[in-house]
Amino acid sequence: SAVISQKPSRDICQRGTSLTIQCQVDSQVTMMFWYRQQPGQSLTLIATANQGSEATYESGFVIDKFPISRPNLTFSTLTVSNMSPEDSSIYLCSVEGQGVYEQYFGPGTRLTVT
Amino acid sequence: DAKTTQPTSMDCAEGRAANLPCNHSTISGNEYVYWYRQIHSQGPQYIIHGLKNNETNEMASLIITEDRKSSTLILPHATLRDTAVYYCIVRGDNNNDMRFGAGTRLTVKP
16 A cells, blocks of 8 residues: 655645645555545545646636646645635545555645634 | 435444445446545545455455445444544546545444
8 A cells, every 4th residue: 555645734824825735655656636625524636636747627626726746756746825714624635556446545734724 | 426325424333243335326337336434534544345246355345236226335343443434436447536425424332
């Protein structure tokens, strides 16, 4: 299984600022995914990030608000831009297992916007 | 949108089997059934997946009906640490992302 770390684990940010979340995997993976989990809700896919190409965003999420970088096969970042209190959520990255179908999730970044 | 229906919550006595149902009546032939769980404040954890045959691993068993329109995740001897939200997900083998529904909140009671 893949070991995934995220930084920061939590943060409290002011409205209007931006936060970049890092996701590091201990092995090379083709696809990485970013999810959002709003308080008391299930997970919602934000985008899929492949190395060497632009991220593919799900309906309701746009690159200007959630720019993603994927510079190599073990790392990705998600930026939450111009934050508002509605962006307060847990943000999780995940990767697909090597040669298998399950996904592995990071521990998440708990973001609070005041 | 999620393609599954699960009960909102369930209780189970510690040491007993927990049987979590999932309806996926619109599942197509190339779609797998996956189960994940999320313990409070942690990322989701893979449990098991299957296509049409029943599956068993060290964590659980997955029973899929013959018509594949529903399945049941079985935790054979539930412990307090199994208290979590359990998600049933269907996904095709040509899709890579997991689409989560609301899940079932399982509470294991002493």
